[in-house]
Amino acid sequence: MSDKNTDRVIVCGGGLSGLAAAVAALEGGAKVMLIEKAPELGGNAAISNGVIWSFSDFERIRAEIPDGDPVLQWLVHDSIDAAWAWLESQGATLSPKTFNPELGRNERTIVAPQAIAALADQFQRLGGEVRLQSGLDALITQDGVICGVRMACNGRTQDEAARAVVIATGGFQGNTELLARYVVRDPDNLYLRGNPWQTGDGFLAATQIGAAASPGLDTFYGHALAAPPARISRQSFRDYTQWYGQQSIAVNLHGERFADESHGSSEHALNQALAQQPRGMGFYIVDQELMDAPAVKGKEQLTRVIFERARAAKAPIAVADNIEELCRQLGAFGVPENRLFQEITQFNRLIDSGHAGNLKPPRKRNRKSLTRAPFYAVGVKASITFTMGGLLIDERARVLRRAGTTSPLAPLPETRPSMATDAATIAIGTDYRQSAIEGLYAAGCDAGNIGHFGYMGGLGPALVTGWTAGKSVAGFVKG
Numbered sequence: 001m002s003d004k005n006t007d008r009v010i011v012c013g014g015g016l017s018g019l020a021a022a023v024a025a026l027e028g029g030a031k032v033m034l035i036e037k038a039p040e041l042g043g044n045a046a047i048s049n050g051v052i053w054s055f056s057d058f059e060r061i062r063a064e065i066p067d068g069d070p071v072l073q074w075l076v077h078d079s080i081d082a083a084w085a086w087l088e089s090q091g092a093t094l095s096p097k098t099f100n101p102e103l104g105r106n107e108r109t110i111v112a113p114q115a116i117a118a119l120a121d122q123f124q125r126l127g128g129e130v131r132l133q134s135g136l137d138a139l140i141t142q143d144g145v146i147c148g149v150r151m152a153c154n155g156r157t158q159d160e161a162a163r164a165v166v167i168a169t170g171g172f173q174g175n176t177e178l179l180a181r182y183v184v185r186d187p188d189n190l191y192l193r194g195n196p197w198q199t200g201d202g203f204l205a206a207t208q209i210g211a212a213a214s215p216g217l218d219t220f221y222g223h224a225l226a227a228p229p230a231r232i233s234r235q236s237f238r239d240y241t242q243w244y245g246q247q248s249i250a251v252n253l254h255g256e257r258f259a260d261e262s263h264g265s266s267e268h269a270l271n272q273a274l275a276q277q278p279r280g281m282g283f284y285i286v287d288q289e290l291m292d293a294p295a296v297k298g299k300e301q302l303t304r305v306i307f308e309r310a311r312a313a314k315a316p317i318a319v320a321d322n323i324e325e326l327c328r329q330l331g332a333f334g335v336p337e338n339r340l341f342q343e344i345t346q347f348n349r350l351i352d353s354g355h356a357g358n359l360k361p362p363r364k365r366n367r368k369s370l371t372r373a374p375f376y377a378v379g380v381k382a383s384i385t386f387t388m389g390g391l392l393i394d395e396r397a398r399v400l401r402r403a404g405t406t407s408p409l410a411p412l413p414e415t416r417p418s419m420a421t422d423a424a425t426i427a428i429g430t431d432y433r434q435s436a437i438e439g440l441y442a443a444g445c446d447a448g449n450i451g452h453f454g455y456m457g458g459l460g461p462a463l464v465t466g467w468t469a470g471k472s473v474a475g476f477v478k479g
């Protein structure tokens with residue numbers, strides 16, 4: 001098999017990371033076949049908001065996401081400018097770089113379908129071969145070394161030989177069994193805020209041949225959306241995202257606050273806590289002042305606009321001139337009125353009396369009581385856009401082997417170099433030993449532990465790890 005395919009690479013997944021890897025591998029001189037399970041390329045990247053961002057300070061990344069892998073976080077931080085320029089050189093149109101001071105992020109925005117089409121065109125121009133509706137089913141190895149993939153197409157399996165494989169299948173958020181195993185007691189607690197194809201096929205195939213799973217498998221990115229009976233289509237995830245959660249009082253169906261709403265750099269942390277509540281549901285409660293404020297500081301959309309969309313979609317809603325009446329209305333949705341009334345009045349009292357530090361759960365930021373009538377409550381349900389845990393990779397996007405299963409044919413164990421300038425900030429043990437699986441790479445959401453509960457963005461890591469994987473795999477097959 002491998003004699004005829006000494007420089008052939010198969011990239012599994014045609015979203016942002018897979019396309020970036022595929023084009024970069026062609027640029028590096030490899031022969032590339034891209035297999036995509038869906039009928040079209042683009043993955044979640046194609047339906048995203050298109051903001052490719054990274055925190056401007058590495059210290060901020062470590063503060064927001066201390067449990068993520070510092071080497072991979074550094075890779076994204078250090079490479080994002082060059083990766084933007086590379087993407088632009090492929091024909092994608094990117095907005096000028098802007099700094100969002102509230103969020104501490106450098107951002108550039110793509111029109112996602114245009115950027116995906118530009119990469120796909122470039123892939124074809126450079127001689128790449130695409131197979132749609134062809135999903136990675138299993139990895140084929142010989143003596144512990146990758147030599148091809150088994151793919152499922154039109155109900156049949158087919159084997160394809162390759163010297164190396166890039167896994168870029170976009171995470172396991174579409175697989176309820178894996179969600180129940182790693183993420184949440186009841187996967188019904190989560191809407192899927194993304195495409196249905198990302199079912200952990202790459203994660204399963206790689207771990208089947210001995211790849212290590214990363215830390216953070218239980219953490220994920222998503223936002224609360226308008227709760228049922230609201231119906232939300234793939235095209236309207238953005239419209240029903242309840243961005244203002246960090247400024248609200250968030251209660252579960254027992255009428256109790258369950259988390260510090262203000263935690264983290266966006267509403268994703270609250271969403272993760274909401275997922276663990278009964279039915280993954282609750283209410284975000286705001287007053288008129290918050291209603292007229294931007295849902296996210298530094299962004300222009302007003303909370304009122306989001307509220308009106310949720311109301312139009314028939315999400316559970318309450319509006320009242322006083323807190324007592326609001327609680328009475330929420331009683332009709334099964335929330336215990338008295339408990340809820342106590343919770344809101346206690347929240348207001350502790351904040352107004354200067355004792356916000358006594359709040360349980362705490363409230364570190366956005367310490368503002370709800371005082372200006374009318375008061376509003378929106379039924380919300382947690383969602384998952386992508387899983388943050390995945391395969392353990394190194395800074396060259398090589399998939400690492402589970403400790404203890406090192407094949408004698410695999411390259412010798414290496415110490416991972418510290419890529420950071422500040423060795424004190426990043427303590428990577430010098431005794432860290434793990435070997436790569438020869439010929440196996442991963443990128444995008446399949447590359448685990450860049451975010452870990454805290455959010456590092458999805459498109460930035462996908463672009464950087466995909467580009468990195470493509471360059472590395474080309475070096476491997478050519479070198």
Ligand SMILES: Cc1cc2nc3c(=O)[nH]c(=O)nc-3n(C[C@H](O)[C@H](O)[C@H](O)COP(=O)(O)OP(=O)(O)OC[C@H]3O[C@@H](n4cnc5c(N)ncnc54)[C@H](O)[C@@H]3O)c2cc1C
Pocket residue numbers: 012013014015016017018035036037038040041042043044045046047048049050051052053134135136137168169170171193194195197198199200201202237238385386443444445446457458459460462
């Ligand atoms: C509504 C929405 C808005 C978003 N907005 C932003 C934003 O503004 N900024 C940001 O940073 N992130 C955003 N994201 C997240 C971002 O889109 C993802 O993090 C990013 O697309 C991940 O890239 P990826 O290549 O890993 O996965 P994807 O882009 O999802 O691509 C994975 C591909 O693999 C394919 N696949 C799955 N299984 C197989 C298989 N067995 N064989 C072959 N192919 C397979 C899938 O069909 C898919 O095409 C958003 C996501 C959504 C859904």
